[in-house]
Amino acid sequence: MFCGCRLGAMWGMGQGGQVPTSGTTVQPEILDLLSDRVLDGGPVVGERPLSGGFSTDNVLLRTAGGEAYVLRRYQRRNTCAVEAAVMRRVSPHVPVPEVVLADEDGSLVGEPLLITRFVPGVSGAAVFAGAALEDGPPLAESIATVLAAIGSVTFPAAGFFSGPELRTDAPRPKFCEDLPAFVEDCLAQAPPDLGLSREDRAALVGLAREWAPLVAQVRADPALGPRLVHSDFNPKNLLLRPSGDGWRVSAVLDWEYAFADCALFDVGNLLRFGDELPPGFIERFPSAYREAGGVLPSQWRQASRALDLFAIADLLTRPADHPLAVKAAHLAHSIVAAGR
Numbered sequence: 001m002f003c004g005c006r007l008g009a010m011w012g013m014g015q016g017g018q019v020p021t022s023g024t025t026v027q028p029e030i031l032d033l034l035s036d037r038v039l040d041g042g043p044v045v046g047e048r049p050l051s052g053g054f055s056t057d058n059v060l061l062r063t064a065g066g067e068a069y070v071l072r073r074y075q076r077r078n079t080c081a082v083e084a085a086v087m088r089r090v091s092p093h094v095p096v097p098e099v100v101l102a103d104e105d106g107s108l109v110g111e112p113l114l115i116t117r118f119v120p121g122v123s124g125a126a127v128f129a130g131a132a133l134e135d136g137p138p139l140a141e142s143i144a145t146v147l148a149a150i151g152s153v154t155f156p157a158a159g160f161f162s163g164p165e166l167r168t169d170a171p172r173p174k175f176c177e178d179l180p181a182f183v184e185d186c187l188a189q190a191p192p193d194l195g196l197s198r199e200d201r202a203a204l205v206g207l208a209r210e211w212a213p214l215v216a217q218v219r220a221d222p223a224l225g226p227r228l229v230h231s232d233f234n235p236k237n238l239l240l241r242p243s244g245d246g247w248r249v250s251a252v253l254d255w256e257y258a259f260a261d262c263a264l265f266d267v268g269n270l271l272r273f274g275d276e277l278p279p280g281f282i283e284r285f286p287s288a289y290r291e292a293g294g295v296l297p298s299q300w301r302q303a304s305r306a307l308d309l310f311a312i313a314d315l316l317t318r319p320a321d322h323p324l325a326v327k328a329a330h331l332a333h334s335i336v337a338a339g340r
Contacts, residue, residue, distance in 0.1 A: 031061070035063070039061070039067065040065070041063030041064065041066060044061050044063055056075060056254075057075055078112045080103070082255075085165070085166050086228070089228075090153055090255075093149040095252060096255070097116035097119050099116055101114070120241070123235070124237070128276065131278035134280075136277070139240075144292055147294065150230055152227070154227055157260070158225060159259065160260075161259060179306065183208040186313035187201045187205065187313065191320035194320045196316070204313075207336065215303070215306050217303075218262050218264055221297065224264060224297070229260065239252075265304075265307050267289075272312075312335075316328050
């Protein structure tokens with residue numbers, strides 16, 4: 001999960017689930033225009049901001065006809081066209097919100113925006129936090145099935161999407177093919193007071209060099225890619241609903257940073273913070289993923305960790321008091337300690 005800086009286009013951070021917050025963010029004239037020209041449930045009679053991502057604002061809109069939509073506005077970086085195209089591409093296989101409108105160039109209201117139908121559900125982060133002992137394996141089965149479906153979408157070449165045609169010809173971030181160089185570059189930008197010693201930093205680069213051949217191997221494996229990578233596939237970007245035998249994924253959110261590469265990027269993201277996963281989740285995940293058609297090579301766990309080091313290193317470039325930077329620093333220290 002690369003977050004927001006120079007590599008936001010590659011491994012981005014999503015909105016964190018459709019969680020209501022307080023306040024009002026949409027101008028009345030925009031609401032009137034949307035009611036008249038886009039929404040089929042009549043005028044907008046209620047709005048509520050939802051928790052947003054690094055580069056988007058999300059607002060729940062309710063109409064007089066009882067319909068509910070999510071308005072997504074792109075504040076820092078316009079990825080509307082790509083996100084809408086990816087969601088339409090995966091919708092036959094993956095539960096995603098229905099795209100109602102993608103105004104990618106802002107011709108409708110003067111700014112890029114995406115409107116989707118609201119999907120009810122509980123944030124995966126909340127479900128994981130309150131999961132009972134018996135919930136872990138069913139959650140692993142449901143989520144592994146969805147992740148395998150995402151990884152079933154293939155592309156002719158790896159890369160970053162440049163527009164609605166989903167061609168993988170967008171400019172590539174610096175060092176994105178060279179794990180040791182990437183980690184070293186991120187550490188050079190990391191705050192000195194992040195809690196990583198000089199020895200920790202050197203050891204992290206050393207691990208990146210050790211893992212680089214495995215990274216190259218799995219990225220070149222045609223059974224693993226080029227596949228669609230969500231790039232922020234973790235509980236906060238999943239909506240879940242209860243079913244008769246556990247929880248099921250009702251929607252995968254926040255596709256703005258999707259790209260094409262090795263499917264194990266998403267596996268590493270999902271399993272990054274193992275201590276936050278319910279008991280039995282990690283144990284059930286590999287077999288559930290394979291049963292759903294996903295491919296895991298013999299060294300899949302180490303390879304997915306190695307690929308996820310791109311994301312962890314990028315998080316280290318955030319300010320030292322940022323919660324994600326703190327978590328990333330703790331994880332980096334644990335990775336180094338385990339490798340010694």
